Amino acid sequence: MRIGEVAAKAGVSVRALRYYEERDLLHCTRNLGGQRQYTADAVERVCLIRRLYSAGLPSRIVREVLSFADAGGASPELVGLLTAERDRLERQMTDLRDARDRLHACITEAHRDGEAERSSGDGSPRDGRT
Amino acid sequence: MRIGEVAAKAGVSVRALRYYEERDLLHCTRNLGGQRQYTADAVERVCLIRRLYSAGLPSRIVREVLSFADAGGASPELVGLLTAERDRLERQMTDLRDARDRLHACITEAHRDGEAERSSGDGSPRDGRT
DNA sequence: CTTGCACCTGACGCCGACGTCAGGTTTTAG
DNA sequence: CTAAAACCTGACGTCGGCGTCAGGTGCAAG
Structure with missing residues (x-):
């Protein structure tokens, strides 16, 4: 999917997604034209990010949580x-x-x-x- | 009391007290030299302000809460x-x-x-x- | 009187989580 | 093929809650 679709599905702004990428919370690939390509998982991940933020966690905690989650780190x-x-x-x-x-x-x-x-x-x- | 004492007793910075005044959350009189004079109640009020902030309330809510409280407003x-x-x-x-x-x-x-x-x-x- | 700390105002700095504008490219619909 | 939509990369703006620095004054003590 492209960024707009992800944004719509996750209920956040496109800008926010780019920001999450900047903050290293969300990753994507690029197509030949240089546009961002997301997998379906991205939506869920964004929702998780939102929940974490919404719970008032500062971004470094969010990042840590996600990286632990990514690592499957127990x-x-x-x-x-x-x-x-x-x-x-x-x-x-x-x-x-x-x-x-x-x-x-x-x-x-x-x-x-x-x-x-x-x-x-x-x-x-x-x-x-x- | 002067500002430093209030700050110490309430456990906040002097800057914070001036800021609260700026935000219209905390008031005081001035002596001849132009220095701030607080009553003992100020300490308690500051503590309340801190609790409200600490509870994550945005400053306008804090202001409203305090003004209602000031007005004895039921x-x-x-x-x-x-x-x-x-x-x-x-x-x-x-x-x-x-x-x-x-x-x-x-x-x-x-x-x-x-x-x-x-x-x-x-x-x-x-x-x-x- | 002088020292020195507490105090004053004003103003700029900072971080976080984006919004928003500018100016250019890619993709898509007709 | 063309116009419009969606996308791109900077980069600057914003708001809250102060921190901090600069440059000047008030107040108590030796």
Whole structure:
């Protein structure tokens, strides 16, 4: 296939594919006219690349993951890499939940205070666990 | 407090604090010499900012979150915002888990193939839920 | 008073993941 | 055969979150 088709099938831009090649994440052959030729696997590979990026992995990790995968490399390092990244994401989620909870608390508190203005009285701020 | 102290207490760089101010996330007064003066709350606020950033929120979201919080605004929009972002992170984690599982499968497969060369035969790949 | 650190503003640098424009070639449809 | 589409290679632009350098000021101590 040519680049446009791959792009369409994988749902990414042509530019992105060239970029992946530049970054050494995706390879191809060339025809006589110098145009890129991809095998069907390319689509899947691009999808994997996208998933990795989308998971927030930096490109060097993506490259490592792919090269390990290419080598068929049964490497504990790879597992370590992925695990570390997953842990990072889990921390992110924790932070986000935390922030949300704080804000949620803020909100409900403000809301209740607004109510309190007309009925008076108050309790200590109650935590709003979601 | 002056900027250096806030930076130290919050564990961020002075530059970052000035940047947050530039982005309208953090405010302060000035003394006669033109130096920034922060209240103790600033430290906490900076920590919140950091958590939000660390959760991967783009700065406009951070700004919105903070402004809602400042307004004491009990806004469903805010909850929506946070929820959306949390969902995004959850998708990221799903992607990452997915990628990891794929790679894990690759690895165990390659590993098993390696083993198979000498002993042959094996069970189906077992999933490594973490 | 002088030293010296903390602080100030302004501005350029950087990395990542492409978008986009320019200017030329190849392939394809009619 | 020709026009249009798809492709090619540079190369510069962008945005976010600061780092860092330059050149000048404020503040406390000896």
